Amino acid sequence: MKSYREELWFKVSKRRAYINITPRVEECLQKSGVKEGLVLVNAMHITASVFINDDESGLHQDYEDWLEQLAPHEPVSRYCHNRTGEDNGDAHLKRQVMGREVVVAVTQGRLDFGPWEQIFYGEFDGGRRKRVLVKIIGA
Amino acid sequence: MKSYREELWFKVSKRRAYINITPRVEECLQKSGVKEGLVLVNAMHITASVFINDDESGLHQDYEDWLEQLAPHEPVSRYCHNRTGEDNGDAHLKRQVMGREVVVAVTQGRLDFGPWEQIFYGEFDGGRRKRVLVKIIGA
Amino acid sequence: MKSYREELWFKVSKRRAYINITPRVEECLQKSGVKEGLVLVNAMHITASVFINDDESGLHQDYEDWLEQLAPHEPVSRYCHNRTGEDNGDAHLKRQVMGREVVVAVTQGRLDFGPWEQIFYGEFDGGRRKRVLVKIIGA
Numbered sequence: 579m580k581s582y583r584e585e586l587w588f589k590v591s592k593r594r595a596y597i598n599i600t601p602r603v604e605e606c607l608q609k610s611g612v613k614e615g616l617v618l619v620n621a622m623h624i625t626a627s628v629f630i631n632d633d634e635s636g637l638h639q640d641y642e643d644w645l646e647q648l649a650p651h652e653p654v655s656r657y658c659h660n661r662t663g664e665d666n667g668d669a670h671l672k673r674q675v676m677g678r679e680v681v682v683a684v685t686q687g688r689l690d691f692g693p694w695e696q697i698f699y700g701e702f703d704g705g706r707r708k709r710v711l712v713k714i715i716g717a
Numbered sequence: 718m719k720s721y722r723e724e725l726w727f728k729v730s731k732r733r734a735y736i737n738i739t740p741r742v743e744e745c746l747q748k749s750g751v752k753e754g755l756v757l758v759n760a761m762h763i764t765a766s767v768f769i770n771d772d773e774s775g776l777h778q779d780y781e782d783w784l785e786q787l788a789p790h791e792p793v794s795r796y797c798h799n800r801t802g803e804d805n806g807d808a809h810l811k812r813q814v815m816g817r818e819v820v821v822a823v824t825q826g827r828l829d830f831g832p833w834e835q836i837f838y839g840e841f842d843g844g845r846r847k848r849v850l851v852k853i854i855g856a
Numbered sequence: 857m858k859s860y861r862e863e864l865w866f867k868v869s870k871r872r873a874y875i876n877i878t879p880r881v882e883e884c885l886q887k888s889g890v891k892e893g894l895v896l897v898n899a900m901h902i903t904a905s906v907f908i909n910d911d912e913s914g915l916h917q918d919y920e921d922w923l924e925q926l927a928p929h930e931p932v933s934r935y936c937h938n939r940t941g942e943d944n945g946d947a948h949l950k951r952q953v954m955g956r957e958v959v960v961a962v963t964q965g966r967l968d969f970g971p972w973e974q975i976f977y978g979e980f981d982g983g984r985r986k987r988v989l990v991k992i993i994g995a
Binding site: 713 | 909921
């Protein structure tokens with residue numbers, strides 16, 4: 579069994595953003611040499627997500643509006659978590675809706691995707707360096 | 718390491734539906750010959766889900782009502798994504814709540830499930846042929 | 857390829873709770889002898905979750921309040937599922953928001969985690985014995 583590990587680093591200056599990381603995961607896969615197996619891609623931070631959806635800017639705006647409606651950033655006093663001195667209570671909730679991780683099949687050395695699937699890093703509490711883990715296992 | 722891949726095809730005539738695909742995933746597992754490992758089952762389309770829950774029609778009606786409340790289909794003008802000419806903005810949001818994929822353990826050649834676990838295909842934008850990927854790795 | 861399987865049992869007396877199970881998953885990993893691979897941790901029951909987030913009591917209160925707002929327990933008549941005689945319709949919905957499972961990378965024999973990642977069992981319909989499955993594959 580082969581395995582491969584790489585960290586992808588991000589520093590998003592805005593509070594929230596949706597970044598297509600598919601090419602970077604493809605690169606990891608090429609380096610791994612794995613032809614048949616699974617790729618795990620997960621946020622290593624608990625106020626960020628990795629998810630799969632469409633690379634369409636209108637949709638990203640819809641996610642933005644919808645997540646703000648489900649778990650508004652303000653007033654920050656709304657969240658018990660923010661009593662610790664943080665202001666990111668909302669980000670911990672938004673990340674649960676969008677998910678921590680994706681697992682993608684590897685077939686004949688490629689990410690085995692449907693026609694529109696793209697992997698995104700979802701940042702909900704930007705302004706500092708954060709990481710995504712790519713772990714690949716297979717043969 | 719063994720690996721196996723199969724696509725399951727669906728054409729749902731209604732806009733939304735919840736279809737138990739457990740027997741079809743079991744069949745894939747039998748064909749794979751894998752005794753110990755993992756099964757990944759994921760929607761290959763970004764307006765559909767694969768999830769695990771109960772095969773109970775009242776619950777499926779509850780999902781239907783709840784998802785419509787969280788992300789209503791209409792008015793379609795409510796979603797920026799629909800400016801592209803689509804009317805499925807809501808489906809991209811519903812799928813995030815229900816999830817893209819499940820990973821299931823394989824133990825002694827069987828799906829390693831609790832008493833009520835069943836795998837569902839959740840369609841949120843029906844009317845055309847769509848696929849689910851089953852990828853199995855193990856020994 | 858090595859594989860390892862263990863069930864973790866819980867009996868939560870309250871209806872809902874969030875329990876840090878990271879040390880128990882670490883123990884499973886030590887017993888497995890796997891150095892490079894993947895760990896699947898999933899609820900075996902469909903009214904419970906396994907998720908990764910912060911071990912901070914204020915945040916858990918925020919989850920509690922937020923999930924009750926998204927899918928209130930009462931009135932129990934609000935859910936079709938409860939016509940079966942159950943009163944846990946809400947728990948089936950809450951579990952979809954929080955997720956059934958996590959997949960965690962194993963690197964050099966350790967859970968490959970970011971600085972604050974901890975694994976939780978989320979109980980949404982307590983009062984009876986329920987299980988979490990830990991399945992580890994790798995080399």
